[in-house]
Amino acid sequence: MDIKKALYLEQDATYKYHQMKLYKPGDVYQYENDEEEKIVFLDEGAALIQAQGKESDWVSHDLVTPKYIISLENMMTNVYIPSYLMYRVKFVETSRMYIVDRDYFLNHLYLNPLDFQEFFESLAIKYINKTRMISVSNESPVTKIANSLFAIIYTLHPNQQVKSYQLPSYITQKFISEYSSTGKARTSEALKELERIGIVxxxxxxxxDVERLNRFITNEH
Structure with a gap:
């Protein structure tokens, strides 16, 4: 779904209800708590959601592509959002991002529910992926990395069943390690094992090899 089109943003010629910003790979958008009334999403490109780790370094936890709401918590109007919920968006491709007034967004959501079917499906995909990662959090590194690869591919291509898939260059071993909460050395060993059995x-x-990856995950469960 084209969220920009569904919101009729092109008709907001005075930019009263939205902002549009362009970013290059490596650029960062720093989320601030005083923007709790804004809904942020990509219309083009890709980015990583990063939170600060124990040593104040930024750790990648999620992948964002068009159709996914970045500031999902800002859709809540009657729930307290902790002040420590801070994160940033690091762009890995040339991207176009929209920052939309929350009430404007929700009004269109209420008026045009059918237009937002894919939006709700994208939320379900995120929920499925996070649930999957939690369910295997105590499994072997190989199982965790395999499920991470599946979740990443599913995020990038939820509407397609592909036999083989080449991940974008920004999906590095470091990102997979952080995404799966697996140490770098264990991640390297797991990728070598997945290469040995023909998945990588x-x-x-x-x-x-997505077909082999699916069979491996199915057999592990």
């Missing part, structure tokens, strides 16, 4: 077809950039 190429390492740079990562190319995955």
């Amino acid at each position: 077809q190429k390492k740079k950039p990562l190319k995955i």
Whole structure:
């Protein structure tokens, strides 16, 4: 779904209800708590959601592509949002991002529920992926990395069943390690094992045999 089109943003010629910003790879959008009345989403490109780790370094926890709401918590109007909920968006592709007034967004959501079917489906995909990662959090590194690869591919191509898929260059071993909460050394060992059994077809950039990946995950469960 084209969220920008569904919101009729092109008719907001005075930019009263939205802002549009362009970003290059490596640029950062720092989320601030005083923007709790804004809904943020990508119309083009891709980015990583990063939170600060224990040593104040930024750790990547999620992948955002068009159709996914970045500031999802800002849709809540009657629920307290903790002040420590801070994160940033690091862009990995040339991207176009929209910052939309929450009431404007929700009014269109209420008036045009059918237009937002894909929006709700994208939320379900995020929920499925996070639930999957929690369910395997105590499993072996190989199982955790395999499920991470599945979740990433599912995020990028939820509408397609592909036999083989080459991940974008920004899906690095470091990102997979952070996404799966697996140490770097364990992640490297897991990728080597997945390469040995034919799931990882190429390492740079990562190319995955999706059919074998699906069979592996199914057999592990």
